[in-house]
Amino acid sequence: MPDSPAMTHGTQELANSADPGNAANSAHPEHPPYLLHHFESAGQQADAAGFAMWLFLLTEVMFFSGLFTAYLIYRNWYYRAFVAGSHQLSVVWGTTNTAVLILSSFTMAMAVWCSKTGRRRELTLCLTLTFLLGLGFLGIKGIEYHEKFEKHHVPGRHYSLQSFLYPDSDAAARAAGDRPLPLDDARHTEVYFSLYFLMTGMHAAHMVIGLCILGFMILRARAGAYTAGHATFVENFGLYWHFIDIVWIYLFALLYLISRH
Amino acid sequence: MNHISPVIYQFLVKRLTDFRLFPPEASKIAPQMDALFFFILLVSLVGLTAVVLLVASFSILYNRQRHPVAVQVEGSTLLEATWTIIPLGLFLMMFVWGALIYFRVYTPPPNAMNIYVVGKQWMWKVEHSGGQHEINALHVPTGRAVQLTLISEDVFHSFSIPAFRVKREVIPGRYTTVWFEATTPGTYHLFCSQYCGTNHSQMTGDVLVMTPEDYRKWLAGSTSGASLAQNGERLFASLSCAACHNARPDARGPSLANVYGSRLTLANGQFITVDEAYLRQAILNPSQHVTQGYAPIMPTYQGQISEEGVIALVEFIKHLDSDYRIQQTLNTTDLPPGSEEKAAPAGQAPATQGRVKK
Amino acid sequence: MNEQNEGAPHIIGPRVYVVILFALLAGTALTVAASFVDLGAWHLTPTLTISWNPVVALAIATSKAVLVVLYFMHVRYSSKLTWLAIVAGIFMFLTLILMTLSDYVSRAWGNW
Amino acid sequence: MSANTIISLPDQGTAGVPKKNYLTQENGLLSWLLTRDHKRIAILYLLTTGFFFVIGGMAAAIIRLELLTPTGDLVASDTYNKLFSIHGIIMVFFFLVPIAPAVLGNFLIPMMIGAKDVALPRINLLSWYLFTIGGCVELYMMIVGGVDTGWTFTTPLSTHYVNTNVIAAAMGIFIAGFSSILTGLNFIVTIHKMRAPGMTWFRLPLFIWSYYGTSIIFVLATPVIAITMVLIMLERVTGIGVFDPAKGGDPLLFQHLFWFYSHPAVYVMILPGMGIISEVISNFSRKRVFGYTAVAFSSVAIAVFSFFVWAHHMFIMGISTYSALVFSLFSMLVAIPSAIKVFNWSATLYKGSITFDTPMLYAFGFIGLFTIGGCTGVMLATLGVDIHVTETYFIVAHFHYVMVGGMVSAFMAGLHFWWPKMTGRMYPESLGRLAAVILFIGFNLTFFPQFILGYLGMPRRYHFYPPEFQVLNVFSTAGASILAIGYLLPVLYLIWSLKYGAIAGNNPWQATGLEWQTQSPPLTENFTVMPVMDHEAYDYEWLERQTLASQNLENQSQANQSQVRPKETEVPRAG
Known part of the structure; x- marks a missing residue:
């Protein structure tokens, strides 16, 4: 979880700008309790927080773009290795996970709506559902990782070429109708799995951070923090969550579905 | 003087004698590159002088004592356009000029003699096609285009000869090339200019430029017995390459005679021109480069042959001009030593085929 | 200058969200289905072939992403500044990828 | 609300620095460590970057000493490599990148646009902590043995061939990278959302424009170095093969990703300097910057173009020659906005009323050094010449001219210019001028010989070198010792001035920026009354009118003490 410090705190700030506890203690009607001292109006504050979140997502795009560049180059160089590597992934798990993440995105969008319309109980429900779906996603990811670990498909010293040199010995490769790869091609599957673990790992790290914040949000939502007319934090977290969803949509297409025909 | 201070004495006498401000121009490209450099230098000096003159004269004319109240001037589109377009024009000129030289330096002429350079931490290994090996030294003749084919065994290095104004990164896993034509006999510096680890600064050597006469003598005197191509032939035989690349009608691999320089159709329908880089890739990553009509059955030789071995093989295949020679290797797994013509003028591409053919 | 869209916050209702959810799920099904069909390739030049499968997969992924951005992330009703940020992001993303690829594509050493 | 509510006169007569200001508002270490005040955070940055500058400078001093002789007499090769x-x-990631944005940007951006603070003050503090943590990781790296990859971390050297603390070094850069990202993000949001009424985009000081460009680079480029550092760390730890040629990876991909950040980062190191110079030149020639719009747009143009030129660091590295063409062309184009700026600064002096205070001397130094740095940059961007001069001392001289000659001169100009605002006290002027001259001379003596060395072919990062290069190296080392005095002197007199400097007053330079229309040092909230911008930037005539009006009113009100002052003429004074 390399970018966790910035991530958590980064979103924390946006959280705190919505945090009534830290706000200026002004009783003036034009000064809602959540308005920080240096802003002129709540609108300005929400605008600034929203824009900051978008800029943060911009940096996230650039963060992933390095990996996508690497992916694109090596996929073109080592296409056969990438195909064989992707055949080791389970489309069923992948599709399930995509659906799970899309559903969680939906519940998150609903949560934002609940927050904006002041429905506290529904908000808590939506956030909890999002949390559970996110956990489910990570669980499935864990199962997939475990499988790779068992088959020695984790790049590094224990990496095994068995499934690619002798596809008949491997159920997944047999099912996909793989033919044995020559040694040099088979070696390049390690590049595929490096990228697979990097990209899904970075994505999972973002999920974990998101789940931590979600847990915190559920507690605060139960206390009614986000249904009192100030939905900025839920909204901004929603942006983050949807961004994770979008990254996965691409990862799914690029890593799982390289060539199934 | 010596008794005053040995350090100062040494500094003054020894260092100042070989003190220079400009490197020697010892290759054909050097004056061309210097011309461009001086052009940019001139433009820069004019620009710098203009700026300095403007700043200085305004500072004198409009200082507070002389000019107590500033006159507000908003700006001028005409002036902005002037100092956008003039630099733009100059920069484009430099760009085109520079690009021409760049392409010249990195596009070897077809008749260049080839010398292989292998970089490793922290030495240069030079291989002439006549089989002459050198460490941290490079002998080249004047008046001949010399192409260097460079590869690294470990990390990035950079092969730099300041007197020739050429430099090329030496990369692991890939051939890079650079060429020059030396003009002035002498000894010049050879540097590794890409930081490559602890003894980076000792990865240096000498480039010895000789007259063609001297060079021929040197070649004759320092050959190691077998030419690169002959070493390659031996490797070719011992690796049993000819088991498949035997040019028979039922061969499992394509015939390699005259393959160098030809245009191949690959299994994926792409075309490729066979050069040293391709040959190297085809040995180490064969399944990436399967020739059309053949199955991807060739094993990879990565980790089995050293870079020098690959160079020898490449050199052998390069100079292979008949199927006969390959079939010979099926019978002779080893060559009788001393049977080859020593001191064959290395790099003369057409002539070397004769060498291989005996 | 401060783009404030607080005056009339456009709240997208659950109905839209449900529609988008099903569109996304349908897109997922479609992209999986498409990957099991060989869609052929387009031989542009002897050295350049574009196979349709990844193109279709990326097109579907992109339309899914666009739906998420426009509706789940409310960008359809957001200020110009948000649009600008997104465009800048996509632009730099493509700059990194395309300009790096410009090197790899035109390298003459045969891996492409 | 009229604008003259925010005007106050230089009150040289009143003795003492205002009692109530951001420095004295709260006391105690904790009030500093937990502050959200952008000005205090700027001071924190000043202290930390200053600390790292000392470390980097000491390393440089040993390097220069070592290079006095052509053989490695002072330190072993290994140590030498670790030193550079x-x-x-340290100098790139922990001094040059943060120095101008994080110190002067943090201090000035909110005040210049008339805001009470940056948009996200807590994030601002967080980014200082991330920076400090990153710095501590680097300190740890140095203590446990250092790293010898060079700051460029060339793969596969850094991933497979050295056994020094690459992971710690990369981790420090990774963490500090997030500090840059958050700072840039904060500035962009602040500039977009926090401007005072009337502060339209084209009334912004040019300082803000160049910091806006800087922030764009921070936000868009830094994440790429973050992921690259992650890849380096993972490649070392787990042995994945993304950059390892032995496993089929391409080490040039690392170069692409690394320079995608590190080239724009070079502009992070110069753009803020350009903003500072615009302010200083305008102020000390009492003139609006010539061609405001052109200078403003050239800042953004530099920021945008800087993303299309990165592969000019790789011309000889075996990238495609055709691709090199594209990158060279863009590199030529990025030089144009810089040229525009230099000419506009020169033209600003025309018909001005110029004084030669310390900041102005530094600014002149900047123009000269930056022009040399820029011209040699064009040589490096030219494909043919680059082959010969890249990876030599020529490039070392070039980027020191831009980054040290340019940026540090600019930073010194800015530090002197805003020192009265930051501390309420003036620095000693004659010493300041002396230091500026020493810096300029020392700098040229140090780095000009390196151009010649580079053209002679001396490669960079050489511990041993051929003896014929010794003379020039001795010159360079001699210059470095003068340069060291040029750095040390300001440190001493600036510290001295904290206690003994003359009282500055609100606006000692008679400058027009909003930051000068409040007390010095400012209050925590910057302004007592929300400022309104009703004039263009650098409108010195406006300032004169205001001064005159206030003086008249003051005289009037002194004449009839009994009369109640009209509300608009209230002068916010120190509490």
């Missing part, structure tokens, strides 16, 4: 690696890493 540490010098590079």
Whole structure:
């Protein structure tokens, strides 16, 4: 979880700008309790927080773009290795996970709506559902990782070429109708799995951070923090969550579905 | 003087004698590159002088004592356009000029003699096609285009000869090339200019430029017995390459005679021109480069042959001009030593085929 | 200058969200289905072939992403500044990828 | 609300620095460590970057001493390599990148646009902590043995061939990278959302424009170095093969990703300097910057174009020659906005009323050094010449001219210019001028010989070198010792001035920026009354009118004490 410090705190700030506890203690009607001292109006504050979140997502795009560049180059160089590597992934798990993440995105969008319309109980429900779906996603990811670990498909010293040199010995490769790869091609599957673990790992790290914040949000939502007319934090977290969803949509297409025909 | 201070004495006498401000121009490209450099230098000096003159004269004319109240001037589109377009024009000129030289330096002429350079931490290994090996030294003749084919065994290095104004990164896993034509006999510096680890600064050597006469003598005197191509032939035989690349009608691999320089159709329908880089890739990553009509059955030789071995093989295949020679290797797994013509003028591409053919 | 869209916050209702959810799920099904069909390739030049499968997969992924951005992330009703940020992001993303690829594509050493 | 509510006169007569200001508002270490005040955070940054500058500078001093002789007499090769690696890493990531944005930007951006603080003050503090943590990781790296990859971390050297603390070094850069990202993000949001009424985009000081460009680079480029550092760390730890040629990876991909950040980062190191110079030149020639719009747009143009030129660091590295063409062309184009700026600064002096205070001398130094740095940059961007001069001392001289000659001169100009605002006290003027001259001379003596060395072919990062290069190296080392005095002197007199400097007053330079229309040092909230911008930037006539009006009113009100002052003429004074 390399970018966790910035991530958590980064979103924390946006959280705190919505945090009534830290706000200026002004009783003036034009000064809602959540308005920080240096802003002129709540609108300005929400605008600034929203824009900051978008800029943060911009940096996230650039963060992933390095990996996508690497992916694109090596996929073109080592296409056969990438195909064989992707055949080791389970489309069923992948599709399930995509659906799970899309559903969680939906519940998150609903949560934002609940927050904006002041429905506290529904908000808590939506956030909890999002949390559970996110956990489910990570669980499935864990199962997939475990499988790779068992088959020695984790790049590094224990990496095994068995499934690619002798596809008949491997159920997944047999099912996909793989033919044995020559040694040099088979070696390049390690590049595929490096990228697979990097990209899904970075994505999972973002999920974990998101789940931590979600847990915190559920507690605060139960206390009614986000249904009192100030939905900025839920909204901004929603942006983050949807961004994770979008990254996965691409990862799914690029890593799982390289060539199934 | 010596008794005053040995350090100062040494500094003054020894260092100042070989003190220079400009490197020697010892290759054909050097004056061309210097011309461009001086052009940019001139433009820069004019620009710098203009700026300095403007700043200085305004500072004198409009200082507070002389000019107590500033006159507000908003700006001028005409002036902005002037100092956008003039630099733009100059920069484009430099760009085109520079690009021409760049392409010249990195596009070897077809008749260049080839010398292989292998970089490793922290030495240069030079291989002439006549089989002459050198460490941290490079002998080249004047008046001949010399192409260097460079590869690294470990990390990035950079092969730099300041007197020739050429430099090329030496990369692991890939051939890079650079060429020059030396003009002035002498000894010049050879540097590794890409930081490559602890003894980076000792990865240096000498480039010895000789007259063609001297060079021929040197070649004759320092050959190691077998030419690169002959070493390659031996490797070719011992690796049993000819088991498949035997040019028979039922061969499992394509015939390699005259393959160098030809245009191949690959299994994926792409075309490729066979050069040293391709040959190297085809040995180490064969399944990436399967020739059309053949199955991807060739094993990879990565980790089995050293870079020098690959160079020898490449050199052998390069100079292979008949199927006969390959079939010979099926019978002779080893060559009788001393049977080859020593001191064959290395790099003369057409002539070397004769060498291989005996 | 401060783009404030607080005056009339456009709240997208659950109905839209449900529609988008099903569109996304349908897109997922479609992209999986498409990957099991060989869609052929387009031989542009002897050295350049574009196979349709990844193109279709990326097109579907992109339309899914666009739906998420426009509706789940409310960008359809957001200020110009948000649009600008997104465009800048996509632009730099493509700059990194395309300009790096410009090197790899035109390298003459045969891996492409 | 009229604008003259925010005007106050230089009150040289009143003795003492205002009692109530951001420095004295709260006391105690905790009030500093938990502050959200952008000005205090700027001071924190000043202290930390200053600390790292000392470390980097000491490494440089040993390197220069070592290079006095052509053989390695002073330190072993291994140590030498660690020294220049540490010098590079510290100076680039922990001094040059944060110095101008994080110190002067943090201090000035909110005040210049008339805001009470940056948009996200807590994030601002967080980014200082991330920076400090990153710096501590680097310190740890140095203590446990250093790193010898150079600041460029060339693969596969850094991933497979050295056994020094690459992971710690990369981790420090990774963490500090997030500090840059958050700072840039904060500035962009602040500039977009926090401007005072009337502060339209084209009334912004040019300082803000150049910091806006800087922030764009921070936000868009830094994440790429973050992921690259992650890849380096993972490649070392787990042995994945993304950059390892032995496993089929391409080490040039690392170069692409690394320079995608590190080239724009070079503009992070010069753009803020350009903003500072615009302010200083305008102020000390009492003139609006010539061609405001052109200078403003050239800042953004530099920021945008800087993303299309990165592969000019790789011309000889075996990238495609055709691709090199594209990158060279863009590199030529990025030089144009810089040329525009230099000419506009020169033209600003025309018909001005110029004084030669310390900041102005530094600014002149900047123009000269930056022009040399820029011209040699064009040589490096030219494909043919680059082959010969890249990877030599020529390039070392070039980027020191831009980054040290340019940026540090600019930073010194800015530090002197805003020192009265930051501390309420003036620095000693004559010493200041002396230091500026020493810096300029010392700098040229140090780095000009390196151009010649480079053209002679002396490669960079050489511990041993052929003896014929010794003379020039001796010159360079001699210059470095003068340069060291040029750095040391300001440190001494600036510290001295904290206690003994003359009282500055609100606006000692009679400058027009909003930051000068409040007390010095400012209050925590910057302004007592929300400022309104009703004039263009650098409108010195406006300032004169205001001064005159206030003086008249003051005289009037002194004449009839009994009369109640009209509300608009209230002068916010120190509490």
